[in-house]
Each structure stands twice: as structure tokens, then as C-alpha cells.
Amino acid sequence: MQIKIIGVGKLKEKYLKMGIEEYTKRLGSYCKIQIVEVPDEKAPENLSDKEMAQVKDKEGERILAKIRDNEYVIAMAIEGKLVSSEDLAKELDQCGISGKSSVTFVIGGSLGLSPSVVKRANSKMSFGRITLPHQLMRLVLTEQIYRAFRINAGHSYHK
Template identity: 35%
Template sequence: MKFHVICIGKLKEAYLREGVAEFVKRVRPYGGVTITELNESKIGDKPGDVDRKQVVIEEGQRLLKAVPKSAYTVLLDVYGKTMSSEDLASMVSKLEVDGISDMAFIIGGVFGVSDELRRSVKFKLSFSPMTFTHQMVRLLLVEQIYRSAKINRNEPYHW
């Protein structure tokens, strides 16, 4: 399985960049992960509700355009379904059996995601009812992708 992470914004903190890079490196033997960082939409210093809504719509459209056409799409969404690492690994395995070779995970920007984006994806995944920064979620996601690969190959994760 080739994994794609499509997200808004660049990682600002060095510790997050280093963590993501480490797990991207670890996933290479299992199909690899490509990360596509789209620029945050421009917005004024004191945006109103209308401004934020417009940004969410515009970013959602750009995120959808960046998804590989044949990919199974998963939106990281606070309103999505929570699942265990084993459940995610099982989902990946089933998709592979069904002939799906690309899986795209979408992470929205600071103001969230549009309803259009939510309707357009195949699956909505929530890591927790707690709120995490969209940058922190990227690290959690690539770690879980790696963990899924290890689970699906019956390889130890901790050694």
C-alpha cells in the first residue's frame, strides 16, 4: 500500500518535523508515505466567521484536488469514527485484498474542514474526542501508518 498524507500548512516545530521524518523513513519498506503540504490560505489578522468559512471551503477544494485519483480517502476529523491500531491495520489489509493500492489521509487546516470535503471522502477517522493541533495529528498519523504495517506483517513493534 502506498500512503499519502495531504495536509494544509508546513510543520513549524523541529521536534514534529523530526518525528514525522523518522516514521516516514520507517514506512519506506512497507510501501512508503508521501506527504503533500499545501499552503495555508491567506487571511487577515482578525478574521470573522465569513472569512474563516471561506478559508475552509477554499482549502477543502485544494485538498481534494491533491488526492491521487485512485486513492481510498480518509479524512482526519473530530467527528469521525475512533478505532484501535489493530482496526486501522485491518482496514488497510482489507483495502489491499480488495485491490486498493493507494490510501490518502487528509488533514485540514486550523479552522477545520468543509462539509463538501466531509461528504467527498470514503471514511472519516478521529484519533480522539480530544482536540489536537493539525500539526501534531500528522505525527500521530504517520506513526499509526507504520504501526499498521508492522501489525499486518506480524512483526514486533517494540523491541
């Protein structure tokens, strides 16, 4: 299976880079994993609603340009379907069984995802009603994907 994570902006913090590197290395035994970064738009505090929508739309266009037609897209969204680690494992397993071998997770920028990306997504997944910074979300998601593969393989790790 091919897993792609699309995120907005470059990772800044060393601890996040190190964590993501560790889990992508571990995931190498289970799938092909690719992290794709698209450039972010400047989003100062005082943007109007219209300007915020424009920022999200521009980032959204860049995200959509990285998604091929055959990819099963999971949009990460606070208001999406609440899932457990087992639910994520099941969704990935189901993708494998039904021949969807390219699964792409999309994480929005600081203002969230554009409606066009949400429309393209096959499902909308939430890790709880808390707001995680988008760069930390990349690390949490990488760990959860690793956990999901361990669960599906029946390997110890998940508690």
C-alpha cells in the same frame, strides 16, 4: 501500497519534522509514503462564520486538487469514527485485499476540513474526541500508520 498524507501549511517545529522523517523512513520497508503540503489560508481570531467557511473552502479546493479519482480517502476528523490501532490496521489491510492500493489521509488546517473534502472521503476516522494541533496530528498519524503496518506484518512493536 501507496500512502499519501495531505496536510495544510508548512511544518514549523523541528521536533515534528524529525519525528515525521523517522517514521516515514521506517515506513519505507512497508509502503510508498508521500507527505503533501498544501498552502494554508490566514485565519485570524476574529473571523466571522462566513469568513471561516471561506478559509476552509479555499484550503479544501487545494486538498481536492491533490487527490486522484482512484484514491481511497480517509478524512481525519475529531467527530469521525473512533478507531483503535488495530482498526486502522484492519482498514489498511482491507484496502489492500480489495485492490485499493492508493490510500490518502487528509488532515484539516487550524479550522478543520471543508464539507467538500469530507464529502469526497470514503471514511471519517477519529483518534479520540481530543483536539490535536494539525501539525502534531501529522506526526501522530505517521506513527499510527507505521504501527498499523507492523501489526499487519505480525512484527513486534505493537503493545
